[in-house]
Amino acid sequence: MDIFRIFHLQCARRLPALPASHRCSRVHGHSFEVELTVSGEVDARLGWVCDFAEIEAAWRPIHEALDHRYLNDVDRLDNPTSERLAIWLWAQLKPSLPGLSQIRVMETHDSGCIYRGEPTAS
Numbered sequence: 001m002d003i004f005r006i007f008h009l010q011c012a013r014r015l016p017a018l019p020a021s022h023r024c025s026r027v028h029g030h031s032f033e034v035e036l037t038v039s040g041e042v043d044a045r046l047g048w049v050c051d052f053a054e055i056e057a058a059w060r061p062i063h064e065a066l067d068h069r070y071l072n073d074v075d076r077l078d079n080p081t082s083e084r085l086a087i088w089l090w091a092q093l094k095p096s097l098p099g100l101s102q103i104r105v106m107e108t109h110d111s112g113c114i115y116r117g118e119p120t121a122s
């Protein structure tokens with residue numbers, strides 16, 4: 001069974017690997033929607049995979065670290081594409097949320113990425 005919880009982050013960023021002619025190379029803001037999925041068996045007694053509050057608790061320090069901040073200044077987020085943000089989130093969250101199975105990052109209403117912890121090029 002998969003359960004999920006959705007969070008929101010307001011962040012500024014620029015994508016420094018892009019040419020200066022690309023608009024995303026300039027500082028701009030995003031209202032990110034981040035969906036965290038936790039997978040596991042439904043506990044026979046409790047009737048749930050895990051308490052949503054556990055996901056919330058794991059998220060709290062992430063919110064503190066990223067919300068209303070300039071992502072490029074965050075350690076290991078110097079090129080904060082949505083993909084890199086998802087990978088960064090996975091590294092931060094997996095130790096405290098072992099059942100984490102998927103992170104979905106939406107940077108606009110119609111653009112986003114999904115990461116399931118698979119190896120990446122960088």
Ligand SMILES: Nc1nc2c(c(=O)[nH]1)N=C([C@H](O)[C@H](O)COP(=O)(O)OP(=O)(O)OP(=O)(O)O)CN2
Nearest residue numbers: 015023024028030080081082083084107108109111
């Ligand atoms: N694979 C990726 N592609 C792009 C990323 C990214 O992180 N990963 N990021 C951007 C930019 O940050 C850009 O801000 C996104 O803008 P866009 O997709 O054009 O969304 P808008 O809502 O601003 O587009 P409108 O056409 O103005 O509605 C680009 N690509």
Ligand SMILES: [Zn+2]
Nearest residue numbers: 024028029030
């Ligand atoms: Zn952008």
